[in-house]
Amino acid sequence: MRSQTVITAGKETRIPLVRDDAALGRSRALNFPEMVRQLEIGVADHIVNGNFLDEFYSAPQETRQSFIDLEPPPSSSPKVDKYFYAHCAAEAEKLAHDYGLRVPGWVDDPLYFLNEPDYAGYTAEQIPSRLAESLKRNSPEEFARRNLFITANALVRY
Numbered sequence: 001m002r003s004q005t006v007i008t009a010g011k012e013t014r015i016p017l018v019r020d021d022a023a024l025g026r027s028r029a030l031n032f033p034e035m036v037r038q039l040e041i042g043v044a045d046h047i048v049n050g051n052f053l054d055e056f057y058s059a060p061q062e063t064r065q066s067f068i069d070l071e072p073p074p075s076s077s078p079k080v081d082k083y084f085y086a087h088c089a090a091e092a093e094k095l096a097h098d099y100g101l102r103v104p105g106w107v108d109d110p111l112y113f114l115n116e117p118d119y120a121g122y123t124a125e126q127i128p129s130r131l132a133e134s135l136k137r138n139s140p141e142e143f144a145r146r147n148l149f150i151t152a153n154a155l156v157r158y
Contacts, residue, residue: 028055032072032088039079049087053157056095064099068092071106083121086114086146094142094155114147120154 028051029035038048056067072080072088089112096103106112119127119135127135135149143150 028052030055031067031070032092033070035088036072036075036080036084039084040075040077042079045079045084049091050157053155057157061099064095065101068095068101069104071104082114083118083148086112086118086148087143088112090140090143090146090148091155094140097142112146117147117149119149120151 029038029048030052035048035052039045052067056064059067068091072085089107089109093103093107095101117124117132119132124132132149135151136144138152139149140152140154143154
């Protein structure tokens with residue numbers, strides 16, 4: 001198994017790279033580092049996150065912790081932005097709360113909080129005020145505390 005050394009929040013971490021880019025391009029991410037790499041190689045963000053959630057929900061309870069434990073590594077790709085990192089932390093925290101898992105310590109790093117509110121991908125100037133208020137009211141706390149306002153069922157898969 002290859003690994004990559006990354007520096008996150010001032011500490012050096014070794015991230016296991018189990019699959020190469022070709023394999024990652026045609027499979028579902030099983031953790032946040034794999035999600036970052038998929039975005040970097042051009043997999044669409046809604047596909048990456050949806051597939052990750054599908055894998056998480058179909059995984060046995062005893063393996064779900066491994067999906068959220070690894071911190072997403074830094075990326076220089078414009079496809080991996082501050083919103084993505086905040087969303088990963090919120091998602092990890094929400095999934096931990098919903099499935100009785102341990103909340104990873106990395107989710108509380110200030111890196112994973114937005115300074116300006118984001119309303120399901122829109123800024124306050126871009127979204128009608130009624131919709132913004134609805135998102136604020138209904139957004140799960142794990143997202144709202146990071147200034148991410150989404151629908152209450154954003155992590156639901158059909």
